[in-house]
Amino acid sequence: MSSLPRIAVLASGRGSNLAALLAARKRGELPVEFVLVGSDKASAGALQLAKAAGIPTLVLDPRNYPDRRAFDLDLFARIEASGAEYLVLAGFMRILDGEALTPWVGRIINIHPSLLPKYRGLHTHRRALEAGDCEHGASVHFVTAELDGGPVIAQALLPIEPGDDELQLAERLLPLEHRLLPAVLRLLVERRLQWRDQAACLDGRPLEAPLRLDETGLRPAK
Ligand code: GRF
Numbered sequence: 675m676s677s678l679p680r681i682a683v684l685a686s687g688r689g690s691n692l693a694a695l696l697a698a699r700k701r702g703e704l705p706v707e708f709v710l711v712g713s714d715k716a717s718a719g720a721l722q723l724a725k726a727a728g729i730p731t732l733v734l735d736p737r738n739y740p741d742r743r744a745f746d747l748d749l750f751a752r753i754e755a756s757g758a759e760y761l762v763l764a765g766f767m768r769i770l771d772g773e774a775l776t777p778w779v780g781r782i783i784n785i786h787p788s789l790l791p792k793y794r795g796l797h798t799h800r801r802a803l804e805a806g807d808c809e810h811g812a813s814v815h816f817v818t819a820e821l822d823g824g825p826v827i828a829q830a831l832l833p834i835e836p837g838d839d840e841l842q843l844a845e846r847l848l849p850l851e852h853r854l855l856p857a858v859l860r861l862l863v864e865r866r867l868q869w870r871d872q873a874a875c876l877d878g879r880p881l882e883a884p885l886r887l888d889e890t891g892l893r894p895a896k
Contacts, residue, residue, distance in 0.1 A: 746775070781862075794821055799840045831887075
């Protein structure tokens with residue numbers, strides 16, 4: 675086992691955020707070892723990406739479990755067994771059981787395509803458009819039992835242009851997500867970012883507002 679921080683990733687879909695993490699590692703910007711990529715969908719593109727990168731994969735089908743709790747307890751037992759120290763949710767489309775994730779709180783982050791606390795849950799691009807927002811974005815937050823409700827660590831902002839539709843917004847947001855997630859994971863594994871007293875702390879101080887992604891990286895919000 676290498677001495678690098680060990681990361682597990684869960685993803686249900688195509689895996690472009692996983693690809694961004696792998697690319698950041700390859701460029702030397704994310705000194706971690708990926709020990710597991712897990713999914714609840716055998717068809718997830720993320721699994722193919724992981725296999726191509728030589729990362730162990732895991733598929734658990736929720737239909738084989740009596741309830742959510744049983745699924746999540748097995749999932750987390752396997753993540754634990756992989757040796758992972760941190761867990762990244764990169765498009766994992768399931769609500770997690772509070773008891774199963776309790777031992778991991780402070781070590782799990784999720785990327786969500788909205789400026790949380792706005793638009794938890796699904797269809798975030800559509801909801802931002804329907805609300806007439808002039809700004810949209812993505813957030814990375816610590817995961818707690820509350821859906822998309824844990825402390826927000828960092829956000830990438832995206833102006834909404836006149837005439838934008840859901841697809842255009844999603845397409846313009848994705849490249850920002852791909853910079854945001856590796857940048858936050860790096861802060862976490864460097865232990866600059868920590869979970870303390872139910873809050874996100876950076877360099878020992880509670881974050882008063884989420885960090886912002888700009889052209890050069892993450893900055894404190896002005
Ligand atoms: C991303 O938009 C992410 O913010 C959301 O799910 C999507 C996953 O996309 N949680 P991908 O599978 O990483 O391409």
